[in-house]
Amino acid sequence: MSGTRDRPRKPEWLKMRPPSGERFAEIKSTLREHDLHTVCEEASCPNLGDCWSGRNGPGTATFMLMGDRCSRGCNFCDVKTGGMDPLDADEPANVADAVAKIGLDYVVLTSVDRDDLPDGGAGHFAETVREIKARDASILVEALIPDFQGDEADVQKVIDAGPDVLAHNVETVERLQWPVRDRRANYEQSLSVLGQIADSDCYAKTSIMLGVGEYDHEVYQTLSDLKQTGVDIVTFGQYLQPSRRHLEVFDYVHPDVFDTWREVAEAELGFLYCASGPMVRSSFKAGELFVEAVAREGLSVEEARKQARVRGD
Template sequence: MSSRRRKPDWLKSQPPTGQRFTDIKQTLRDRDLHTVCEEANCPNMGECWSGRDGPGTGPGTATFMLMGERCSRGCNFCDVATGGMDPLDPDEPENVAEAVGEIGLDYVVLTSVDRDDLDDGGAAHFAETIRECKRRNPGTLVEVLIPDFGGDEDAVRQIIDAEPDVIAHNVETVERLQWPVRDRRANYEQTMDVLEQVDRESDIYTKTSLMLGLGEYDHEIYRTLSDLRQVGVDVVTFGQYLQPSRSHLDVFEYVHPDAFETWRQVAEEELGFLYCASGPMVRSSYKAGELFVDALVRDGKSPERAREEARAAAES
């Protein structure tokens, strides 16, 4: 289906504004830090950065991208530049941790580009950033969205040992569409192995995300969800794939919000995921999901109560 199609009304969003948004951008620039929020032009950036109760009202969330602006892989859905890898910045763990404190985030997501050029895929650098964020900001919950580290279990174990509150690794799409959606060095089985290892070796909550609108069939989505539950994934998110540029994969279809709600119900009520954030504008790091984890981890609330509060806050 042509990417020239006009987007439906439910995919329109307002550009981020406000003093807090401006202040966060300045803090990031001052420390030469990058966020996926900006790199991916996330439609929820203003909402997440503004705070849990609206613009200017207090701590929010942000997703920091570690290990540079360039990725060693070239996925056909992603707009991050590929190749020309830079050396790791040894000051990055400290700079990120200081920025988290300066901005006043109560929930931070750390992710990264793929660094297949490094012996451990950058796992030690990633783990050090987790530990530094925890040390300097003991009241902040840390979620990590990790690469697959080429299937290296020792690298994944370094992330586990750093003790983040949530470990996420995205399956992105159904098995049939892994290529051409993802780089050939990523694959369905390897992703399941990473998620299963985290579940097997820790009590850390696990999370993953799928994009819809790439040409997947309903039975493939259901099978993917079933496989994810089998390897112990706790939280799943669904969002609409949007083409970053005309050189990327076309959008096959714009999935109606009602379909996203159906998949939320299937995930939570039929398959037993603790939480599912599902909607056209949802991304893997999204305030509703983070509010759920916050209530679950920090306040010790039941999944049912945590879900109720997260949805109420996201809709307010």
């Protein structure tokens, strides 16, 4: 990851079409009308065009709560840092209204880190989940939460609100937590949050970036640690450098390698589901579709976990 090494060239499989289409315009208009932020835009997600345009299924968006500025400064992330505003008390209701207007039946919520707030914004997160469920209990809600500085009571607030999937991203292998993540984040703290989620009735989900300098044995160890912690769903995606001031890409991982990690996760280690590919992100549509299918079949979280254990044995 030294600045003296040659920069790898971006391969053909990472080139994306620009966003367009009526569905894209409709979602963008609704978000602006309700003064809402999405991680799709703020984090410069490469899948924005496909997800919002509905090229691979119904349009979707990941709502980013608590503003567009983060209290932390991770070296991989394009979200702005510092200068946070007070919470918007109307945001939970506005998000629920936008969900109804767009017509989503699977909603992904995430947020910036708000270490400046007494509960890290956990109560605000929980209220948004409840507002969505109050309007239509059949809507499936995935919440991608910060670590809340490891505070179990804050994590429990979100669990008690009843999301169907509760995610927290470990992001990378233990050795690379710094310089990839902000120093206030760490591997053990993230595993602790995921373990608490796994002990609940929510599906526990996390995401790992490849291409930041990790070794295969470290990725396998991370998967093993996550499985031991009780994580149900894991996603792998290629890290892409948002700008020159961010962490450099160490290498571009071939799609075949992503396929191998999916096989290892599902067939060998027995994860419930693994979405793995260069353009996969933590709120990737394939993960949503999997959870949606399981939920619509009426399987409980424990029943689905039993099926995965049988597959992994």
